[in-house]
Structure formats: structure tokens, C-alpha cells
Amino acid sequence: MPQHYPFTAVVGAELDQLDDMALALVLTTISPAIGGVLVRGEKGTAKSTLVRALAAVLPPIDVVKGDRFSSDPADPAPLSPDGPFGPDAEAETRPVRLVELPVGATEDRVLGSLDLEQALGSGITRYEPGLLARAHRGVLYVDEVNLLHDHLVDLLLDAAAMGRSTVERDGVSVEHAARFVLIGTMNPEEGELRPQLLDRFGLAVEVAAPRDPQARAEVVRRRLAFDADPAGFAARFAEQDAALTARIRRAQELVAEVELDDATLVSIAELCAAFEVDGLRADIVTARTAAAHAAWHGRTTITRDDVRAAARLALPHRRRRNPFDETGLDESQLDDLLGPDEPPAGGPEDGPGDGGPDDGGPDGGGPEGGPGGAPESGSAASAPATPPTPPGGDAPEGSGQAQESTVGAGEPVRARLLQVDGVGAGVSGRRSRAITDDGRRIGARTPAGRSGSLHLVETVRAAAPHQHARGRADGGRVLLRPADLRVAVREGRESNLVLLCVDASGSMAARRRMEQVKTAVLSLLLDAYQRRDKVGLVTFRGATASLDLPPTSSVDVAARRLEELPAGGRTPLAEGLATAADALRLEGIRDPLRRPLLVVVTDGRATSGPDALARAHRAADHVRATRVASVVVDCETGGFRLGLAGVLADRLGAQHLPLGEVSADSLTSVVRSAQVSGEVA
Structure with missing residues (x-):
């Protein structure tokens, strides 16, 4: 039997110094009614x-x-x-x-x-x-x-x-x-859970690698010792593991005796109301966790520290209501709501690392930010001063950082549904038609292995011609053989790879236009989140294009990269399309069943380098030859329009979508206006 790494050998999981993750795991085993644990953290x-x-x-x-x-x-x-x-x-x-x-x-x-x-x-x-x-x-x-x-x-x-x-x-x-x-x-970088599913986990913790060199060195030291001699290393921690087992057993027996008095329940309710968590699940989970924390310390009375530890584990993830909201809890606000410290009501002395306020575990804020993190991109403090750019034009080549500006997006809207034509066979999702494990039944097939839902009618139909040869008596039961087995073929929806190729050049840098572009792209990201797609982000400006976000399930990361995206410089449209084509080719090798959808957000201009427009059209012809489904979101505005985005859509064989029609509500308004005009006429 392979030797597992000992629990108490993990740095932060020592018996008398449990960090947030170890404490959450222990508490939910003491009281399984808490509802489980979600652990979010980097690889x-x-x-x-x-x-x-x-x-x-x-x-x-x-x-x-x-x-x-x-x-x-x-x-x-x-x-x-x-x-x-x-x-x-x-x-x-x-x-x-x-x-x-x-x-x-x-x-x-x-x-x-x-x-x-x-x-x-x-x-x-x-x-x-x-x-x-x-x-x-x-x-x-x-x-x-x-x-x-x-x-x-x-x-x-x-x-x-x-x-x-x-x-x-x-x-x-x-x-x-x-x-x-x-x-x-x-790993949040690979995609987030929906807020509704986050709420269903009783506890949630954020983990990150220690930044202290001594702690990191100790982690490596222990891992190398385990790999060199697993049995000997496990023996070193056997006594601590046994002590942990005994303490968990005592807490499991004691938790039913812990008293949840009215004052404690009111305090928990006040916390949940103050932090504006939805529903009552947070109150119930916090109460159960506080009781388990008291039992862990050998007490039958709940103290302030028990409620504080429970709130830190049960509330932060429930504050995420919308897809791009950050999780987290303001611990100073938590302390203010709980009031002054009080001595424990009995049992062993509480010490550092017991899951109370002095725990040295993760602070709930990951490397990507959280409370007290970097200022939001696009705020007045982070946007550099930008000289005015001629309307519809690009900033001069080589003009440098001074010609760049960073503008935030507006509130996302419900986006128009963009789909890949045909029927795929990728991962179940909510965008394009595909053969999946769920959905409506459209036929039957012989099974591959033992998976699939039995199609009884087709199984009997396959067996029917062979009943006489198999010796079935009149009125006897149908004689079946493994070769008769048929399973259902179902058509549902698949998730796709949505690769956004965004023009961030000077022609997009006008504050109002870039805000509209970012709002449209953020709306498409929200739609991709809801439809369970993978997303990638290519941007192009100046003289180059870059893959700012390789294809991932984390639309949150894509939204943050978009928010920080500056605009300025010339328009290297050809380079942008070439970078997108390379990204699609590599992802097709990694994930061949997931069909891609390329969304190019541009006004169609190409101004970087010699023969810029001709090179852009050749790049578009190359993308079209790969037969990837494409959409061009036309960002050109104003009374005088060149129509270059429409030409680009023709070269790509793509759907041409004006920027104002990305919103499903805007499209509905256009249709309704046309219907009213027709009625009036």
C-alpha cells in the first residue's frame, strides 16, 4: 500500500497550529452537517x-x-x-x-x-x-x-x-x-464556480504558497525527506497524527453537547446581515461551525473566538453575488461587529494557531488582489495623462507610453448569443449544438465501454430478429445478448473556446469609444462565463500583437486583463490576426473536441508597417482557410464611416456585428423599432 504524506507533516497543519485550510477540514469532519469545504488556491x-x-x-x-x-x-x-x-x-x-x-x-x-x-x-x-x-x-x-x-x-x-x-x-x-x-x-486561474454553487459549500478557504523563505525551505526539506524514505518520515509524525485522531474523536462525541444559546444566534445573524450575505444558509453554517470549533477546543459553550473563526470560514465566499465579484471579508469590520475580546468559557486555553483571531493562516486575499489590493485600473489615480488623439486616427508611431490611456469598462449587459454552426462533440456547456451526455434523445448507438444511458426500445429492437434462433418460447421473456445493447445518443449544448482579438490602437483610444469596446467585450466574457466556455484574449496595438491570456476557463482573469488594457499607437491588424490563428492552432492540438469561436473587435483599420491593409487581408484569408467560426464586432462610429470592418468580415467569412448590437437588449430594441415602423407605414 503506498504511503501517504502525513497530515501533521504539512506546514500549517501541525496539531497546535492549524492554518485556515487544515482547520476547515478538521471542523467539517467533526460536524459533517457543515456542508463540506471548498479550497481555492494557486497550484x-x-x-x-x-x-x-x-x-x-x-x-x-x-x-x-x-x-x-x-x-x-x-x-x-x-x-x-x-x-x-x-x-x-x-x-x-x-x-x-x-x-x-x-x-x-x-x-x-x-x-x-x-x-x-x-x-x-x-x-x-x-x-x-x-x-x-x-x-x-x-x-x-x-x-x-x-x-x-x-x-x-x-x-x-x-x-x-x-x-x-x-x-x-x-x-x-x-x-x-x-x-x-x-x-x-x-485553482481560480482555471475558472470559477458560479455564485450559486459557491454558496452551497459550507466553508471556503483561500490558500497561497508561503512567501517567507524559512517556511518555504521547511516545506522543501520535509518533502525531500518524505521522498527519500516515506515509511521513516511517516513514523516521525505518527505520534502527532495519532493525537490528532484522538482529538477529532473527542470533538465528534462532544459537538452534540455544545450549547447554541439565543445570544450567540443573534450575534451570528447580525454578522450575516452586516456582511449582506443572501439567504439563511450562511447563518446555519456559521452556527454549526462555531459549535464544531468549540468542541475542537473541548468546550460546550461558544465564545467570541468560536464565532469569529466560523465567520472567517463561512462568509467570505458568500459575498460573491456576480461573476466578477471578489471574495473576501474585512476582518477589522468583523472585529468591530463582534465587540471586545472575552476570556474563554472553559476548557483548554486558546493559543495561537487554534483557528481564532491569532491564527497565522492565509488572510483570504490571494495573489490576484482582494481587500487592500492594487487600485482598480481605469481609476483616476491609475490613468496616465494622455494628449488628445485626432478623431478616428492613431497616435504617432514611437510616441511611447505618454500616448497610451487606460479606460475602464461600464456595467456588462446581456450579450447576444453567438454560436458555432453545425453539431459538435465537445464538453457539455450552453452555447453550440453538440452530441453530449445530457440533452434530448435523438438516436441510439452501440456502447463504447460501460458508459451511457440505456436505450431500452432500441435494445429490444436489436434483439428482436434473433429471438427464434435463440430458442425463445412462445410467450417467454425476450432473450438478450450483450451485442444487443444500445445506449442513447443525446443532443445538447457544448461549451466553446471564445478567443477575443481586441484592437487597442490609437483609433480606439478615444475615451468614450474604448469604454464602449470594453463594455461590449466584458459582456461577451460574462456570456462566456454563463455558458461555461473557455476564453482567450489577444490584443494588438503599436507594432505588435500579444496573447495576453492563453485559453482558460477563468473569465475572471480575462476581465481583469481587459480592465488593465491601455490603448494607443498604430494598428497592427495583420499581427493580431496571425497571433489569434497561432493560438487557435495550438489550442486545437491540446483540446481538439472543443470548437473555437474567434471574435475580432476592431474598426477594420490597419496602419502599422508597409502595405498594412493588404497584409491584414492576407492574414484574414489565412484564418478563413482554417474554417474557424468568426465574428467581427465593428467598432467604427460617427457619421463618416469607411466600412473596413465589413470588408474584414467578408475576407474572414465572418458574421458582421455592429458594436451596438452586441447587447441582446439592443438587438431586441432594433427589431421592435422596425416592427413599429412597419405598422405605422
């Missing part, structure tokens, strides 16, 4: 290492021997399809399971489904349990939970909240217990 911050080490320090559990659903022998009425169990049912003790759910898991694998081998081979309808059944009374871990499809995340969170899973599919009707600790980890 290489021991997220997966600590989660995988958690199961090893949890107290072992008693289960009914032979039961596939890990029923508790002390439960008088266990919800298990393998039951009922008599009073003499044999029990066994085993470690808590850590069940990992892969990002590519299907709904059948998660929920369970009909055992097709039994059904076709023996004619027996038997339920084959899924990952939720295996995770009962254990830990269910989803790495890169932000890349998991939304409907699966909803399914997991519903099961975790209700403590049971109900399966009604393929002739199977089963309900079984599914009480588990749900832990998700994610």
Missing part, C-alpha cells in the same frame, strides 16, 4: 496532499460486514438496498474511505445505475452502486471541482445536504444513505 500549495492525508487521521468506523453501502451497525433502520439486517448482523471496523471523483465522471458513475451484465446475462435487475454509495460515511474529494459539469456539482451538493441519494433510471428505483464530507479543490 503547488499542498491542497491535494492535505486532503488525501485527511482520511488517514479520521477515527475508523464500524460497518455491517458485506454491505456495499457502509451501514452503521448501531443504526436501527439503515437506508441500504442490501438490507434489512438482523440484530445478529456481523460488524467490522475499517478506516474511513477517501473516494476521489474524477472530473470526467458521468452521472451513471456518480449515482450508480442498472448492472447491465446481470440484466443481459441473467435477466436480473440489480443496482450497481456509484461513487456516492462508496463515499457514505467517508470523504468525497473532487479535485478541480470548478471543471466539473454544473449538473454534477448540483447533484453532489444536494446529496451532501440531504444525506441520501435517490436513483430513478433504467428501470431502477433505489434510495440509499449518502452522508459524506464533500471537499473540493480548485
Whole structure:
């Protein structure tokens, strides 16, 4: 059996000095009703290492021997399809399971489904349990939970909240217990969870690599020692891990005795109202977390420090209401609301690192910012002075930084739906038509492996011609063979790669025009977020173009890059299109099933270098030859227009979309105006 890295060997997870992540994991195992933990942080911050080490320090559990659903022998009425169990049912003790759910898991694998081998081979309808059944009374871990499809995340969170899973599919009707600790980890640079899903996680923490050289050196020192001698290294921390296990067991037994008095509940309600979190889930989770924190310290009375620790873990992620909102909590405001410190009401002395206000864990603000971070781009303090640029013209070549300006975007609007023509076969999403695992049933196929939803009618149809040869008696049951099996083909929606190629030259630098452009692009980013797309950002100005954001699922990062984007200089349109074509080619190799959509935001001018317009048109012809779906958002404004963006759209074979029609509401207004005019006429 491979040796896992010890829990207490992780820097920040020592028994008497738990950082936010370790504390959140411990508290949710003390009280699983908290609702799980979401860990957000940059790569290489021991997220997966600590989660995988958690199961090893949890107290072992008693289960009914032979039961596939890990029923508790002390439960008088266990919800298990393998039951009922008599009073003499044999029990066994085993470690808590850590069940990992892969990002590519299907709904059948998660929920369970009909055992097709039994059904076709023996004619027996038997339920084959899924990952939720295996995770009962254990830990269910989803790495890169932000890349998991939304409907699966909803399914997991519903099961975790209700403590049971109900399966009604393929002739199977089963309900079984599914009480588990749900832990998700994610790198925000790869995409965010929707605010609605963030709220469903009980606790959320931000983690970052330590900046202190001594702490970093200690992390490396321990890792090298573990790799050199895993067994010996684990033995060094065995005593600390055992002490942690014993303390968790005592807290699990004590948490039911912790008193949640009216004063504490009112204090929690005041906190949640002051921080303007939506709904009442925050109040409930904070109360449960405070009780678990008190039990962790051996107390049955909740103190100010317990409420403070609970609020720091349960509230920050619930302040994100809109896709581009930052998470975080103003801790000085939290202290003001809680009032002055008070001594603990009993039990062991609280010390630094106990999860209270003196903890040395992450401060909730990641490297990308948060409260107290850099000033917002586009503010008066960050926008350099810019000499006026001639209307419709570019700033002089070589004019330098003084000719650049940074303008913020306005509020995003609901964007017009842009789609890729045809039917794809990419990752499930909400943009273009595709063959997916969900959606409406349009046909059947022979299965590849054991995945897919059974298409019963087509399975029977495939078996029907062979019944006489198989010796079926009159009135007897249909005789099926594995070769008869058919699964449903479903058409739904896929997510796409939306690559934005944005003109940031001097012709766009007029403050009002650049604000309109950024607002339109931000609206497209919001639409991509809602439709679960990957996005990339290419910008061009001066003499060059750059891939400012390689294709990613994090539209938040794209929005920040857009906000900081300065404008000025000449217009290297050819270079912009060439850079976009290269980015699409490389991403096509990495992710061949995800179809791209190129959105070029420009007025069509090309002024950088000799024969600039001719080179831009040749670059457009090259992009068209790759057969990528394209849209040109025409940014030209004013009474006198050259129509160059329309010409560019023709060369690309792209849809031509005036800037004012990016908004779905604006397009609706145009149609309604035309209808009214027609009625008047």
C-alpha cells in the first residue's frame, strides 16, 4: 500500500497550529452537517496532499460486514438496498474511505445505475452502486471541482445536504444513505464556480504558497525527506497524527453537547446581515461551525473566538453575488461587529494557531488582489495623462507610453448569443449544438465501454430478429445478448473556446469609444462565463500583437486583463490576426473536441508597417482557410464611416456585428423599432 504524506507533516497543519485550510477540514469532519469545504488556491500549495492525508487521521468506523453501502451497525433502520439486517448482523471496523471523483465522471458513475451484465446475462435487475454509495460515511474529494459539469456539482451538493441519494433510471428505483464530507479543490486561474454553487459549500478557504523563505525551505526539506524514505518520515509524525485522531474523536462525541444559546444566534445573524450575505444558509453554517470549533477546543459553550473563526470560514465566499465579484471579508469590520475580546468559557486555553483571531493562516486575499489590493485600473489615480488623439486616427508611431490611456469598462449587459454552426462533440456547456451526455434523445448507438444511458426500445429492437434462433418460447421473456445493447445518443449544448482579438490602437483610444469596446467585450466574457466556455484574449496595438491570456476557463482573469488594457499607437491588424490563428492552432492540438469561436473587435483599420491593409487581408484569408467560426464586432462610429470592418468580415467569412448590437437588449430594441415602423407605414 503506498504511503501517504502525513497530515501533521504539512506546514500549517501541525496539531497546535492549524492554518485556515487544515482547520476547515478538521471542523467539517467533526460536524459533517457543515456542508463540506471548498479550497481555492494557486497550484503547488499542498491542497491535494492535505486532503488525501485527511482520511488517514479520521477515527475508523464500524460497518455491517458485506454491505456495499457502509451501514452503521448501531443504526436501527439503515437506508441500504442490501438490507434489512438482523440484530445478529456481523460488524467490522475499517478506516474511513477517501473516494476521489474524477472530473470526467458521468452521472451513471456518480449515482450508480442498472448492472447491465446481470440484466443481459441473467435477466436480473440489480443496482450497481456509484461513487456516492462508496463515499457514505467517508470523504468525497473532487479535485478541480470548478471543471466539473454544473449538473454534477448540483447533484453532489444536494446529496451532501440531504444525506441520501435517490436513483430513478433504467428501470431502477433505489434510495440509499449518502452522508459524506464533500471537499473540493480548485485553482481560480482555471475558472470559477458560479455564485450559486459557491454558496452551497459550507466553508471556503483561500490558500497561497508561503512567501517567507524559512517556511518555504521547511516545506522543501520535509518533502525531500518524505521522498527519500516515506515509511521513516511517516513514523516521525505518527505520534502527532495519532493525537490528532484522538482529538477529532473527542470533538465528534462532544459537538452534540455544545450549547447554541439565543445570544450567540443573534450575534451570528447580525454578522450575516452586516456582511449582506443572501439567504439563511450562511447563518446555519456559521452556527454549526462555531459549535464544531468549540468542541475542537473541548468546550460546550461558544465564545467570541468560536464565532469569529466560523465567520472567517463561512462568509467570505458568500459575498460573491456576480461573476466578477471578489471574495473576501474585512476582518477589522468583523472585529468591530463582534465587540471586545472575552476570556474563554472553559476548557483548554486558546493559543495561537487554534483557528481564532491569532491564527497565522492565509488572510483570504490571494495573489490576484482582494481587500487592500492594487487600485482598480481605469481609476483616476491609475490613468496616465494622455494628449488628445485626432478623431478616428492613431497616435504617432514611437510616441511611447505618454500616448497610451487606460479606460475602464461600464456595467456588462446581456450579450447576444453567438454560436458555432453545425453539431459538435465537445464538453457539455450552453452555447453550440453538440452530441453530449445530457440533452434530448435523438438516436441510439452501440456502447463504447460501460458508459451511457440505456436505450431500452432500441435494445429490444436489436434483439428482436434473433429471438427464434435463440430458442425463445412462445410467450417467454425476450432473450438478450450483450451485442444487443444500445445506449442513447443525446443532443445538447457544448461549451466553446471564445478567443477575443481586441484592437487597442490609437483609433480606439478615444475615451468614450474604448469604454464602449470594453463594455461590449466584458459582456461577451460574462456570456462566456454563463455558458461555461473557455476564453482567450489577444490584443494588438503599436507594432505588435500579444496573447495576453492563453485559453482558460477563468473569465475572471480575462476581465481583469481587459480592465488593465491601455490603448494607443498604430494598428497592427495583420499581427493580431496571425497571433489569434497561432493560438487557435495550438489550442486545437491540446483540446481538439472543443470548437473555437474567434471574435475580432476592431474598426477594420490597419496602419502599422508597409502595405498594412493588404497584409491584414492576407492574414484574414489565412484564418478563413482554417474554417474557424468568426465574428467581427465593428467598432467604427460617427457619421463618416469607411466600412473596413465589413470588408474584414467578408475576407474572414465572418458574421458582421455592429458594436451596438452586441447587447441582446439592443438587438431586441432594433427589431421592435422596425416592427413599429412597419405598422405605422
